[in-house]
Amino acid sequence: MTNVAVVGATGYSGAELTAILAKHPHVTITGLFSSANGSRGPVLAARPDLVAEPFTLDALVAAAPEVAFLATPNEVSADLVPQILDKGIKVIDLSGAFRLTQPALYPSWYGFNHEHPGLLKEAVYGLTEMCNGELSKARLVANPGCYPTSILLALRPLTYILDREQPVICDSKSGVSGAGKKSDLAWSFAEVSGNFKAYSVGTHRHEPEIRQGLRLGDRATLVFVPHLLPTVRGILSTMHVAFTHAVTNEEVQQLYADAFANAPFVRVLPAGKLPELKSVVNTPNAEIGFQLLQSGKRAVIVSVIDNLLKGAASQAVQNFNRMCGFKETEALA
Ligand SMILES: NC(=O)c1ccc[n+]([C@@H]2O[C@H](COP(=O)([O-])OP(=O)(O)OC[C@H]3O[C@@H](n4cnc5c(N)ncnc54)[C@H](OP(=O)(O)O)[C@@H]3O)[C@@H](O)[C@H]2O)c1
Numbered sequence: 001m002t003n004v005a006v007v008g009a010t011g012y013s014g015a016e017l018t019a020i021l022a023k024h025p026h027v028t029i030t031g032l033f034s035s036a037n038g039s040r041g042p043v044l045a046a047r048p049d050l051v052a053e054p055f056t057l058d059a060l061v062a063a064a065p066e067v068a069f070l071a072t073p074n075e076v077s078a079d080l081v082p083q084i085l086d087k088g089i090k091v092i093d094l095s096g097a098f099r100l101t102q103p104a105l106y107p108s109w110y111g112f113n114h115e116h117p118g119l120l121k122e123a124v125y126g127l128t129e130m131c132n133g134e135l136s137k138a139r140l141v142a143n144p145g146c147y148p149t150s151i152l153l154a155l156r157p158l159t160y161i162l163d164r165e166q167p168v169i170c171d172s173k174s175g176v177s178g179a180g181k182k183s184d185l186a187w188s189f190a191e192v193s194g195n196f197k198a199y200s201v202g203t204h205r206h207e208p209e210i211r212q213g214l215r216l217g218d219r220a221t222l223v224f225v226p227h228l229l230p231t232v233r234g235i236l237s238t239m240h241v242a243f244t245h246a247v248t249n250e251e252v253q254q255l256y257a258d259a260f261a262n263a264p265f266v267r268v269l270p271a272g273k274l275p276e277l278k279s280v281v282n283t284p285n286a287e288i289g290f291q292l293l294q295s296g297k298r299a300v301i302v303s304v305i306d307n308l309l310k311g312a313a314s315q316a317v318q319n320f321n322r323m324c325g326f327k328e329t330e331a332l333a
Helices: 012-022 057-062 074-086 105-110 117-122 146-161 208-213 250-260 313-326
Strands: 002-007 028-034 039-046 047-056 067-070 090-094 140-142 168-174 222-228 235-242 267-268 284-292 298-305
Touching: 002 012, 012 028, 012 039, 012 047, 012 067, 012 313, 028 057, 039 057, 057 074, 067 074, 067 168, 067 313, 074 090, 074 117, 117 235, 140 313, 146 208, 146 222, 146 235, 146 284, 146 298, 168 298, 250 267, 250 284, 267 298
Parallel strands: 002 028, 002 067, 028 047, 067 090, 090 140, 168 222, 267 284
Antiparallel strands: 039 047, 168 235, 235 298, 284 298
């Protein structure tokens, strides 16, 4: 059995994570934590024995986890991760605090200076399907953002045929839980219900993560437009791309088949068939579909995930399973 703790277990993604870990046959949950002034009490209605307590580093160390999951705000993770690693505890961090490899990007995109550039180099970016053996050796995993997961799964297999002289346009729509439980007025029921809007164009902090993940460099044009869907969970990303040469359906399908040959949670639909949110919400799965345009010079690609699962908690458990040598599907399928 592997002892684990969850910091931020009382948040949206932390509670999902706790629910998955609670049914993991090789896991003992030894600590669940809210913020220092947070509530004590059961995290899951179905498991009154799994109780969160206010976080202190001493309490975490006393819980003796081999792996600590952090489902905490970016600044909190940036502060806590080095302290937890120093105690010899491995970390899977669901925040963005260790996702970007360049420390210089943090002040402008995240609003704080990054004090641990060495850990940015060390962190394994945990887009599970694009990792090889590195997760098994990792001490720190930076779990990807929800929007980047939906976009990178769909576009990474095609990076070699992407025309970087043409803009890569990612039009993404997320349910409201993407903002976590401490949402402001813009994310409240009265504002969101019956409404649909774009937000944070050109300023969303997932933009540099997507650029980094696609190896786009500084020159290629990336247009990322997040939208707020009047639904609780799920992300649908529509991507508009051009290719360096005209491609066929078979070529694109082969690239996806190669990339996802051993990916139990990714399904690529037949050419011309596009996925819907309802196929993946409340599941750890991602679905991808594409439609070629202009005789194969361009494509519209659509991908869907559940932001709280493949975009956060279930992907964290996929990474944990690989880190510990368990079956990737353990507790998830
Ligand atoms: N929501 C998503 O779809 C999603 C997807 C991917 C990644 N993420 C990332 O995952 C992280 C958590 O997101 P969320 O949406 O689950 O947030 P959330 O619902 O707002 O929950 C935040 C959690 O962090 C705890 N916390 C806050 N400050 C803390 C501190 N100083 N020390 C210890 N714990 C503290 C909170 O405890 P209290 O209950 O006491 O406030 C709560 O349990 C964020 O970094 C977010 O960017 C979220």
